[in-house]
Amino acid sequence: NLKRAVAYARALNAEGGTEMLPALLAALAEGPQEQERGGSVKQVIFLTDGAVSNEDQLFSVIKAKLGRARLFTVGIGSAPNSHFMTKAAEFGRGTFTFISDVNAVEKQMTELYTKIESPVLSDIQVSFDGIAPESAEVWPDRIPDLYLGEPVVVGARFDEVPAAVRVTG
DSSP states (O other): OHHHHHHHHHHOOOOSOOOHHHHHHHHHOOOHHHHHTTTOOOEEEEEESSOOSOHHHHHHHHHHHOTTOEEEEEEESSOOOHHHHHHHHHHTTSOEEEEOSGGGHHHHHHHHHHHHTOEEEOSOEEEEETSOGGGOEEESSSOOOEETTOOOOOEEEOSSOOSEEEEEO
């Protein structure tokens, strides 16, 4: 598969605009391979160096098709749509990596690959003892995985102080 992927990438000919929707749909499609993997999680890396014009459509696809997958976004150069990339990574339970200097691509991509190979805790759930789930506001709706050396930030608002906070994954 790796040889086929490299051959495919080498045969690509970039000529202007990017059709992100078909690529995102293909990457998030669940095929027989995902069903055979059992407990493993598909990790998708969405990389671009330019503008994203159909943000709302792409956000809808991510929310509808993500399933158990994780979406990591990478913007390279001076013009990627950072708003889209940040939100897409948030909806995709991944992270956004911004690489402004093309000379730093190898270093920062290696760091990203190292991180996604080392999840510490996945499928994180936060509950608050003594607080009914419907009376607490929690952000983000879907908590991202915890990776070595990175925090997971969860915000919550409720009328009473909970007896305890439980984090499971």
